[in-house]
Every structure is written in structure tokens, then in C-alpha cells.
Amino acid sequence: MKALIIGGGIGGLTTALMLQARGIECEVHEAASQIRELGVGINVLPHAISQLAELGLLPALDSVGIRTRELIYTTRTGQEIWREPRGIDAGYDVPQFSIHRGHLQKLLYDAVVARLGADAVHVGQPCTGFSQDAEGVTAHFAPSAAIPSARADVLIAADGIHSAIRRQLHPGEAGIRWNGVLMWRGAVESDAFLDGRTMLIAGGFTYKLVLYPIARSATPGKVLINWVVNYRTASDGTPTPPREDWNQQGTHEELMPHVRRFGVAVTDLEALVRATPAFYKYPMCDRDPLPFWTQGRATLLGDAAHPMYPVGSNGASQAIIDARVLADALAVATDPREALVSYAEARLPATAEIVRLNRQGGPEGVIDEVERRAPEGCDDLDTLISLEERRAIVRGYATTAGFDRTQVNRAK
Numbered sequence: 001m002k003a004l005i006i007g008g009g010i011g012g013l014t015t016a017l018m019l020q021a022r023g024i025e026c027e028v029h030e031a032a033s034q035i036r037e038l039g040v041g042i043n044v045l046p047h048a049i050s051q052l053a054e055l056g057l058l059p060a061l062d063s064v065g066i067r068t069r070e071l072i073y074t075t076r077t078g079q080e081i082w083r084e085p086r087g088i089d090a091g092y093d094v095p096q097f098s099i100h101r102g103h104l105q106k107l108l109y110d111a112v113v114a115r116l117g118a119d120a121v122h123v124g125q126p127c128t129g130f131s132q133d134a135e136g137v138t139a140h141f142a143p144s145a146a147i148p149s150a151r152a153d154v155l156i157a158a159d160g161i162h163s164a165i166r167r168q169l170h171p172g173e174a175g176i177r178w179n180g181v182l183m184w185r186g187a188v189e190s191d192a193f194l195d196g197r198t199m200l201i202a203g204g205f206t207y208k209l210v211l212y213p214i215a216r217s218a219t220p221g222k223v224l225i226n227w228v229v230n231y232r233t234a235s236d237g238t239p240t241p242p243r244e245d246w247n248q249q250g251t252h253e254e255l256m257p258h259v260r261r262f263g264v265a266v267t268d269l270e271a272l273v274r275a276t277p278a279f280y281k282y283p284m285c286d287r288d289p290l291p292f293w294t295q296g297r298a299t300l301l302g303d304a305a306h307p308m309y310p311v312g313s314n315g316a317s318q319a320i321i322d323a324r325v326l327a328d329a330l331a332v333a334t335d336p337r338e339a340l341v342s343y344a345e346a347r348l349p350a351t352a353e354i355v356r357l358n359r360q361g362g363p364e365g366v367i368d369e370v371e372r373r374a375p376e377g378c379d380d381l382d383t384l385i386s387l388e389e390r391r392a393i394v395r396g397y398a399t400t401a402g403f404d405r406t407q408v409n410r411a412k
Contacts, residue, residue, distance in 0.1 A: 001336060002026065002152040004139050006127045006165060008035055010101070011302025011319030012158035013108035017055050018327035020115050028112065029125035029139065029150065031159070035109045037102030040185045040280075041214040041226025043068060043199065043313035044099060046092040047403040048320035053094050060107045065099030066213050066223070069197035073367050073394075075377055076203045077263040081370055082390050086199070093409050096313075098199060098212045100187065100224070104316070122147060129168045130155050130298055137297035154336045155298040156326065158319070161287065162243070163304035169295055178241065178283045179309065179359070180234035184250045184258075185227070186279030187214065192223045193266040200266060201364055204371025206232045207261050208364070209269070227272060230284070231258045241283050250281040284309055286359070289352035293344040297337055301326060306351035312362035314354055314401055321402070322347055354401050363397040366390050 001024050005012045008030030019026045044052075044065075052061065069089045073082040087096035112121060126142040137155045141148055157165030161176065192213060193200075199212035208230040213223035252274060259273050273279075286307045293300040302319030326343040333339035361368045370378075370385060378384045398404045 001154070001330065001333075003330070004029065004137070004150055004152040004155045005158060006139060006155065007158035007160060007163075007302075007304070008032070008105075008109065008121060008123070009158060009160065009302070009319075010105055010108060010316045011304075011323060012156070013105065013112050014052070014320050015156055015158060015301060015323040015326065016112050016116060016120065017108065018051075018323045019330065020112075021055060022327050022331040024327070024330055026116070026120070027150070027152075028121045029127060029141065029147075030121065030123045031126040033124045035105065035121070035123065037100070037106050039101030039105075040187045040228075041098060041212060042101045042104070042316050043212070044097045044104070044320070045313055045317045045401075045403045046087055046094050046096050046405075047408045048317035049087075049094045049097060050408060051320050051324045055111070057107065057111060058094075060111070061095075061097055061099070061104075064103040064107060064215060065097040066197055066215065067095040068098045068199055068212070069195060071199045071201070073364070074200065074202040074264060075367065075370060076207055076209075076261060077377055078202065078265050079377055079381065081381065082366055082394055084394070091405050091409075098197075098214050098226070100214045100226075101316070103215065127157075127159060127164050129164055132297045153297065154330070154340060156301055157298065157304045158301045160303045161285070161307040163300065165298060166290075166300055166304050169292075169298070169300070170290060173290075174288060176240050176285045176287055176307075178239070178285050179232075181230050181232045181284040183282045183284055183310075184229045184255050184279055185282065186250075186273070186276040187224055187226045188272060188276040189217050189219070189222050190225050190267070190272055190275065191221060193225075196223055200264065201367065202262060202264050203230070203367060204375075205361075205368045206371070207258065208367075209262050209264065211264075211267065211269075225267075225272065227269075227276075229255060229258055229273075240285060246282055248281045250279045255279075286355060289355055290348070293348055294340040297340070299326070299340040299344060305348070306355055308351075308355045309358040309362075311358050311364045312354070312397060312401060314358070314362075317403070318351055318354065318401075322351075350402065357397055357400060363394045365397075366393040369393065
């Protein structure tokens, strides 16, 4: 059996490693002209890290990321709402990692090259679509590509939220959905806050701040800090900004009035943002869950299948889980088409529920709820919202998304 993987991001590269580990031949076709360390910070949860650990990647992860120790939710002004240990410190068998997305992608790429060979990854290959017959499937690439087409037994589309394969499978799809939130995202080397391994999320429905370290520094006491500032500019259902307006470089003049809305004490947020030489603005977007991912010998994976709002630290984690489930299905298949159906039947309902929960705020819904009940804060949090109610929001999401401690440790 041979698989074509369209997309050399986290989902596509993890799929290549999973298939190689099961003795399945594959090759990756990436649209970009090179694999570059782009992006800012992400968190990868224990249920996904357990899959990467089975691939022998924990030492490499430790060399470039930070094992997250604690998560804290607060109001916009810094009143604590929820605090919990994470990863190993919460009793998981494996860590949670805070990591630069580009560093994770490079780590996976290096592993693919080492295990499959450099000729297993083809860059500068924008995929325009596919065709299939009873014997196999053919991927077609843009005229600029060095390889005009490639053929295999199955095609796995991990080509992101703007997936050409998804567009071919669902030509009448409504399109990308924006919830009215703009995100400014950056990373800068600065003094570590708290213990240097803590993730802080503050705010509520209108304003939200995310802070966490994603890499160590050669300078003692310094870390690379990832920061995100969200501002809800409009209601859900507002027309999505044109694609050319995505990934714009932000300006301090535009952002600083929003930064000043926060009163968290763990760091000088205004100084942190001003020290960031370049940061970017994005709309927070997802897509509606699909009725199917698989058609014959082609299927979707990761953001091509289930793009979701970046709450709950689940985007990259779910792509990694996809890769494991798909590789396992293909490894035991007598007919690869049946394996693709089995994979989609297992993963589509689960990820559709996470998309739905993320639209409601995910575990961060606990800070949204506090803001809804007391927009200007309150003196007695337990009277406003009980500990049991807060726990139900946060832990209920973990169970649904598959990373409750008992689920992860049992699965391993």
C-alpha cells in the first residue's frame, strides 16, 4: 500500500511518521516552497503527546518546548477563577507541551527525513485536486509544481482550512465562518513569569488574553513568551474578512487600547507587547462540520477536516489523534477504502462535537460565564458561580475532547 499526503504541516507530517511506523509507504506533497518555522505558540495536550511519545519524539520535544505545569483562568482584571495542574504535574503519564508551532513542525519534518528519507517530502507542490478509479487515486498539482501528478492507493488531505481537496469533495459548502473575534498574536523573549511553566488565560467574552512560555532562552531567567490578545469586534455571523486580509502584521497603535483593558499582575503586558518587533492579526475562524470526510480513496485530516476555534488547545492535538487513528485503520485493512471509512466514522463525530463546544467557549467558557454574570468583577466569586459549576465547565470539556486523565492513561 502507498499513501499520498497532501500538506506538510503538523497533521501531514505526523501521519507520515505514523504510517512509516506501521510499514506503509507514503510521500508528502507540500504547497510551500520550503518547510519553514512559521507561526507562534500552541499547546499540545497529553492525549496527543502520548502518540508522539510512541514515535520516540519526547526527547526532541523537550529540547524545543516547555512542559506546561499549570493553567490559570482569571478575569480581565486578574481575579482568579480556576487553577489546575497540567500534564505530568496533574498525574498524566505524559506531559503537556507549550511549544512554538514552527519548532514542532520542524521537529516532525526532521523525523520524517531521518526515517523516510529526504525524497519523501516534496515542496512547491500546490495540490489542485484529485481523480480516482478502481485501482488507485491521482493527485494533481499546479502548473508551477515540479511533479505534475502523483498516484497511490489512498490520498490523505492535510492541506489546512483552505483545503483544495475539501473544496472538491464539498463544492457547495458554505465556507469559512468568522465569530467576530480578531486575534493579535506574537512571541518575544522576556523575563519568565510565575514559575516559567504556567499558562494564563484572562478575560471573558469580549476581551481575552493568553500568555505562556514556549521555549527556553540562552539567557538565564528569560523565556520566549507567546501572547494572544482577542477582541470581539462584531457578532457571530459577520461576513468573514477576505483571505488576503488574514495574517496581517499588527500595529501597536491599533492594539495598545485593547492591551490596556487587562490588569493581570504576572507581567507588564504593555511592555511585553511593545517589545515584540513583529506580530500578526487574524480573524478567529472555523468551518461547519461536514457530513462526510471520505470519498472512495480520498479522505480529510486535521484542519482540512475540522478547523476549530483556537480555544481549549485542541487544533494540533486533534490532527495528531487523526493521524494515529487513520494509520491504525490502514495497517489492518484488506481494502484501503474501508479503512478510510472506518477512520472517518471514528473521528468525524468526535471532532464535530469539539467544534461545537469551542464555539461555546470550550473550557474558557468558565471565564466567559463569570464576565456575563459580573462584567465589572465581583467580591465573592463562590457566590457568583460555585466551584462545582466551574469544575463542570472545565472538566466536562476535557472529557468530551478526550484528554481527561483517566482517558489518556487508560488509552496508553
